[in-house]
Amino acid sequence: MRGFQTAWFLLFGIVITVAATSTGDSPAILNFRPSNVTLSSLYYWVGSYFNGTTHFEFSPYGELAASETGGCPALRNKTITKDYKTLLALTEPSTYNTANDPVNAFLTLWPLGFDFGTLPDEISFEISDSLDYAVYSSDPIFNNYSSKITPNNFIWSLEKTQVPPYNLSSVLTDYRGVLSTQDGADNSLQVNSTIANCSGTEVFSWQFAPLSYNTTYNGTNFANPVMNLQFDGQTANLSMKGYFSAISEYRTESVYQEGSVTFTGEFTMTFAGVIDLYHSDILRNDTATPTWLRTVGYQNNSLNVGYTSGSAGGQLVGPWSLAMIMVLSHVLLFFY
Structure with a gap:
């Protein structure tokens, strides 16, 4: 026996x-991809990657609130929309993340038609001139990280479940982790629109910035934006709804200058994406919290980048x- x-x-x-x-070399306690695959910094971490489009809708008020008619009546009852090519990275938390953090979410918005393959492998995507906007649940950390804990920019609440899809939500009390690289803006989104200014005689582009309750705009407090996320091994959906302020701008030579027209309103942001199997690890389907089986760089998934049929794995x-x-x-x- x-x-x-x-x-x-x-x-x-x-x-x-x-x-x-495995042919990889990344320690199991860290969420970095092994060095035996060549990837841009967009795909630096263990997790799932979703390609799709983000759609913005901005609904301006005439002035400070929906009931007010002064300020900028030309904008009233108009909806301004903008679409972006988007990559959503949902990655495995690591030792540098705070405890009980279910997932890192990195939402990056790019011009429609942008080719992710043009990003250099050795340069962080965060400094790319093509990055229009980004939302990070915690700041992206690369291999040169320190041992200190990286704080969350917002806190996820995970709905209790035993299997995917996972449903998460968060109330954003401030806008750390929400940023734009355009013209050095902190958290604003440039939207070129053919909508006229308040006098109706000129055409402007606008800088939109989300508002939180912590922001007092001419004595008016705004409710905090709410973000919702749902995902499984095939699709992901993310939405954010809140309030914004905007200021007109115009171009002088090659530099945008702020104008004198400001207004507020409501906005919604929605993303719908499908899994990028080439760059994604396998999301397990039997765990109460998001958990990945490491495959990229480990030669155990023929759908992944870097897989070779004669490999040792x-x-x-x-x-x-x-x-x-x-x-x-x-x-x-x-x-x-």
Whole structure:
């Protein structure tokens, strides 16, 4: 009987070895991708990556509130829209994140038609001139991180579940982690629009900035924006709803200058995306919190970047592994 138990132990040891073989070098306690795959900084972490489009809708008030008609009546009852090509990275938290953080979310907005493949591998995407806007639940950390804890920019609340899809929500009390790279703006979004200014004689572009309750705009407090996220191994949906302020701007030579027209209103931001299998690890479907099986760089998923059919890593209990189990199990049963 002891020989039988030993044989079965060896059998399952072989299977586990096949599933866990790795050519990567990233420590298990960190969420960085191994160095044996060449990736831009957009795909730096273990997790799921979703490609899609983000749609903004801005509904201006005439002045400070929906009931007021003064200030800028030309904007009243108009809806300004803007779409962006988007990559949403939902990544595994690491030792540098705060405790009980279910997921890191990095939402990056780019011009429609932008090619992510043009981003240099050795340069952080955050400094790209093409990045229009971004929302980070915590600041992106790369391999040169320090050991200190990185604070959350906002706190996720995870709805209780045992399997995906995962539903998360957050109330944004400030706008750390919400930023734009345009013209050095902190958290504003430039929207070029053909909407006229308040006198109706000129055409402006506008800088939109979300408002939180912490912001007092001419004596008016605004409710905090609310963000909702739902995702599984195939799709992701993210939305944010709140209030904004905007200021007109105009271009002088190659520099935008602020104008004199300001207004407020409501905005919604919605993202719908599908999984990028080429850059994503496998999201497990049996855990109460988001958990990933590391595959990118580990040669165990033929759909991933860097996978080679003759690699040392085995597929995750693929056909060869199952065949080996069946053969060895019959041999063991014959002798024992």
